[in-house]
Amino acid sequence: MQLRSKLLALAAGLAFAASAQADIKIGVISSATGPVSLIGIPQKNTVALMPTEIAGEKVEYITFDDASDPSNTVTLIKKLISEENIDALVGPSSSPNAMAVLDFIAEAKVPTLAPVGTIAIVLPMDDKRRWVFKTTQNDGLVADKLFKHMKETGKKTVGFIGTGDTFGETWYKVAQDYAKKYGIEIVANERFKRPDTSVTGQALKVLSAKPDAVLIAAPGGPAVLPQATLTDMGYKGTFYQTHGAALKEFIKLGGKKVEGTILGGSLMLAPEDAPDSNPAKKVALEYINAYKDKYGEVPATFGGNMYDAGLLLERAVPAALKKGEPGSEAFRVALRDELEKVKDLAGTQGVYNMTPEDHSGFDERGVELLTIENGEFQLVK
Structure with a gap:
């Protein structure tokens, strides 16, 4: 028992x-x-x-x-x-x-x-x-939007600054493909580390190439540093950012230095502006x-x-x-x-x-x- x-x-x-x-x-x-x-x-x-x-x-x-x-x-x-x-x-x-x-x-x-x-x-x-x-979103979907806009607005050359890791390296490969597709020349190619507090050297090299636009490939807060640095140096071309910068903190950190940036991102950033036909809006x-x-x-x-x-x-x-x-x-x-x-x-x-x-x-x-x-x-x- x-x-x-x-x-x-x-x-x-x-x-x-x-x-x-x-x-x-x-x-x-x-x-x-x-x-x-x-x-x-x-x-x-x-x-x-x-x-x-x-x-x-x-x-x-x-x-x-x-x-x-x-x-x-x-x-x-x-x-x-x-x-x-x-x-x-x-x-x-x-x-x-x-x-x-x-x-x-x-x-x-x-x-x-x-x-x-x-x-x-x-x-x-x-x-x-x-x-x-x-x-x-896959990088290619975002890149296609960005490089198509460059083409439509008369950009012929672009400088690239990305993080020296998988994100930046992958984006450079994608950028090469879409630059070729839209007939745009990449005239500068630089890297930086996410924790870096200065990118003066990289920015000077991009600035000296005199590109019509600059594409920055970095996620989160680090995406601000290259753009702010180039703006302080007097760069007057158009800045493009990937979906890695698609957050409100990018604006808070960059302030007026990120005004006019063009980026590919989610409709979550401007949901009221998205068409009702997109089921993701709801x-x-x-x-x-x-x-x-x-x-x-x-x-x-x-x-x-x-x-x-x-x-x-x-x-x-x-x-x-x-x-x-x-x-x-x-x-x-x-x-x-x-x-x-x-x-x-x-x-x-x-x-x-x-x-x-x-x-x-x-x-x-x-x-x-x-x-x-x-x-x-x-x-x-």
Whole structure:
């Protein structure tokens, strides 16, 4: 009788453990501190607005701050995989950090929703990148808008300044392709590090090339430094920025020195100006209002990239649950497969149509051409 009681207790304990394991565990890594914090803070804040239940299953978010350091990101993803047995990863915040964990997520078969800029995280598609889905516009979509505007406004030459990392290097390759497409010559090519406090040398080289325009490829706060430096040196040409600068803090930090900047970015920056025909407009306004209600301020577009990850999970999880239990490899594989099938899903910044070849899924509706006038983002008319 005593043995039977022990066996029943053990069975009950195992059943409880199994039910506890049944929760869907999502690891979240953001850069809420360090040089990338302007991107990471709204992403960290947005986790509270993501779904806590999908298809009747509780969703648990296990969040960490990597302090903008790729080595920390690697340590944290190992912890999330080995100790927490996560079903999916959302993050990290920046391109170098995401590239640093590519091997680990692929080996563990953890589907990853990466809110980063670089196209290198999903292309060229291979056995590692097939586990990653990108919740930002691909660089090429943004570059096409920028270089087309240069062409239409008579620009013939452009100087390039980018961060000396995956973001900047990838953008230079993309810039070369679209410069060639639109018949524009890149006459200067410079790099700087995100923590740098001076880019005088690089700016002087760009200035001496006398370009009609300057394209700066940097994420968050660091995007201001080259533009402010060149403005102080008297450069009078047009400044172009990537979607890495698409946040209100860029305007706050740059002030009058960033007035007139042309950039490709999200309709979240000027949602009221976006056409009602774009289904992303409704989602963007819903997210913005929810964020304002909770935090008392308008979110940066980078938070929208995190919110979209939640929408993608909501779409993919129900079908994946039919093929495996949370916590199992079967569920992770099925979740990856279902994410790849997502069609016509409106997010905060565009419409997702994933394919085996395209793990970003945005079309031209995912990018708006914007400028800064009187301290506000406005759509270029």
